[in-house]
Amino acid sequence: MSAGRLPRVVDWVLLPAANLCAAFLVSGLVVLAVGENPLRALALLVEGAVGYPEAIGYTLYYATNFVFTGLAVAVAFHAGLFNIGGEGQAYVGGLAAALVCLGLDFLPGPAIVPLAILAAAAGGAAWAAIPGWLQARRGSHVVITTIMFNFIAAAAITWLLVNVLIKPGQQSPETRHFAEQAWIPSAQAVLGALGVPMPRSPLNLSFLLAIAAAVAVWAFLWRTRWGYALRATGHSEAAALYAGIDTGRVVIVAMLVSGALAGLVAANEVLGVQHRLLLNFVGGAGFVGIAVALMGRNHPVGICLAALLFGALYQGGAELAFEMPDLTRDMVVAIQGLVILFCGALERLFRRPAERLFAARRAPAGEP
């Protein structure tokens, strides 16, 4: 609404930076309240996140998840929808991928891996499509239904894991390990084969899939007719409807794409790292996606950068917890919440003063 009134550099760089700084400032105050030195904590965090090769592997591995969930939230946002269901969609995507890997493990690697990835996307898409359809055709709000669907997915998969899919003769509710050809190769193995030494980390080729997904989302949103319809609906549903766009269908398509992206978290976690389905493997990545999308201003480039930052926070946060036992990894969750607050809900906090400032400078003196 105000993009025209502010210089681009202010709108795209300075204001987001100011919001982010506010979030980190408050985080620093929390660190102070706990009785630690925020600057030392920051130094430890950065060292833990990028200070040595293994750490970088972990940072990129976390970032992979957050690129997927951030893109998922962003695609829905562009259609004017708030998809809080990334958590459940990724969970169902994991279930679908695991079923493929467990049932079709006689297939060779080049067949089963793409199939399992497609299954992950399809599972997530299906779990998001129902709330989408319910909003488009039955008028129930997608925020509420996706929250409910998170709980329903959690209950259903817990039941399946405990009663059906559990590896016989085992206590913890997990499936058996998949056959090795169904694994997505680790970065260590691939780079090692190319002669580049790389320490052990959960980083795997899903990282490239995440980058490809970011490019694909950009092309989809800004270079296709579908993407145009989606953005038009998000901008003004009435105008889109008037222009002949079937907004109900757009809602369903947006949720399908969003859910598929969330489902791809399973490619990284289930196919790339765990090689089995286990309880709560999503571990909050769906919610991190909200912060990532808001911070990245719903643009794939911004989302990749924000995902890197959050990947670094998650990895660095784990290291920080070793050095400063009072700052557990939950601190990262608090920071994530503050980012959602300042970059999302309080997005206009600095925008209004900035607009007033520029309006005052532009208006010639003496005129009202």
Next chain:
Amino acid sequence: MSEAIDILASMSAATLRVAAPLVLAALAGLFSERAGVVNIALEGKMLGAAFAAAATAAVTGSAWLALGAGIGVAVALSMVHGFASITHAGNQMVSGMAINVVALGLTAVLANAWFRQGGRTPLLGQGARFRPIEAPFADALRDVPVLGPIYADVIGGHNLLVYVAFALVPVAAFVVGRTRFGLRLRAVGQNPGAVDTAGIGVDGLRYAALAATGLLCGIAGTYLSIAHGAGFQQDMTAGKGFLALAALIFGKWRVWPALFACLLFAFTDALQIRLQGVALPWVGVVPIQAIQALPYVLTVLLLAGFVGRAVAPRALGQPYLKEKR
């Protein structure tokens, strides 16, 4: 026979204890949502209050100071919600989610840093909690058939906050349905423009509604950590805020039906504990997960119009901007 009565009495009592925080949180959501502010932040506000209450009780040993701290924190979080979504016209859903995530992270960090017990607060002694209140002559009357156990365990024997929760239901119904404030509150959720035209401040009303939300969430969170429980644990609300939101929607944003929904959801919870591993005639063993998911499935079906129809307040979720009228 008397065994059946005992089971019935204990299940009813369990239902009331589980329902109490749901009722409080659902009423909290009702004030906010009837005023047009979506509140998916009930969870975070309760969690913040639960931690503040437990921490205060652990340090001071006073349950009443703890209740004050719980309410204070929940009202403060509610004001943050208002500042973002009313004053700065931010997205109410995003703001609510932010509060949930901040509360989840911050309570865990502070609990761990201040008490060093792995994210818990110290186990509270009896004096620092709200204790069950014996109904008068409960022991003497317990042997009376049927009515004795019901009187002793269902009507009596709860802590103060359970009674507060249920006493607040008619109060909320009266305030929302019969007072001038309630009328304005409902109007501001339906048509804020009309309220503004009538010369009544939209923002002030919505802030007042959010303050009520904070008060009620504060009592609910305090109940969880120092009345029902004996200390704070990480993520101890465990989705109760969302369950209360589901109950509010299931009750079509009205007080008495919302109470009914809370009791229904709480009853399924009590039932689930009772039914664990028990084979029922006709259906066999019902998976506990199916019963756990039931409230959410019911809410989705209701919202989709497959069972009845829930119509939200018309201005729900829309920030009110004067200059946009």
